[in-house]
Amino acid sequence: MPPNDARMLLHCAVPTALAGVVGAVVSGALAGGKGAIGGAFGAVVVILFMGLGLYVLQWVARSFPHLFQAMGLLLYTTQILLLAVVLAVFRDTTLFNTKAFGFTLLGATLVWVVSQARAHMKAKILYVEPEAAGPGGTAAKASSTEASS
Helix, strand or coil: CCHHHHHHHHHHHHHHHHHHHHHHHHHHHHHCHHHHHHHHHHHHHHHHHHHHHHHHHHHHHHHCHHHHHHHHHHHHHHHHHHHHHHHHHCCCCCCCCHHHHHHHHHHHHHHHHHHHHHHHHHCCCCCCCCCCCCCCCHHHHHHHHHHHC
8 A cells, every 4th residue: 555545544444543532432321332332333334334435436536547536436435335234234233332333333434534634725736747767768758858959
C-alpha cells in the first residue's frame, strides 16, 4: 500500500476506533455487557466496511482514474446499503444489544466520513504526475535533444 493511502487509512481508522471505544463504554454503562459487545461490534463493522471501501477506491484511482468519481459514488452508496443490510440481519439477535449496535454503527460511520474528508483536505495530492527524470523518460529525451543541437 502506498504511503499516502496508508496515511489516509490511518487518519480515518484511528478516530473511528476511538469513537468505537467511547461507544462501547457508553453502551456498556447504559445497557450492560451486551451493550458493550454491541457497541464494539458496530465499530468493527464500520472499520471493516469503510476500510475495504477506501482500499478499493484508492486502487480504482490508480488503475482507472477516469472512473474515480463514478466509482466513489457507487462505492459509498453500496457501503450504506450494506450497512443497512447488516442492521436488518442483526435486528432480532440476542447476542448483543441492537440499539447500542445501531447507535455506535451510526456514530462510527459519521466519524469515519468526517475523518476521511479532513484527511483528504490535508493530503498533499499531486494533480499532475511529475515527469520521469531517469533513462527513457521525457525529461531525459528533452535534454539529449538539446545537447545534440
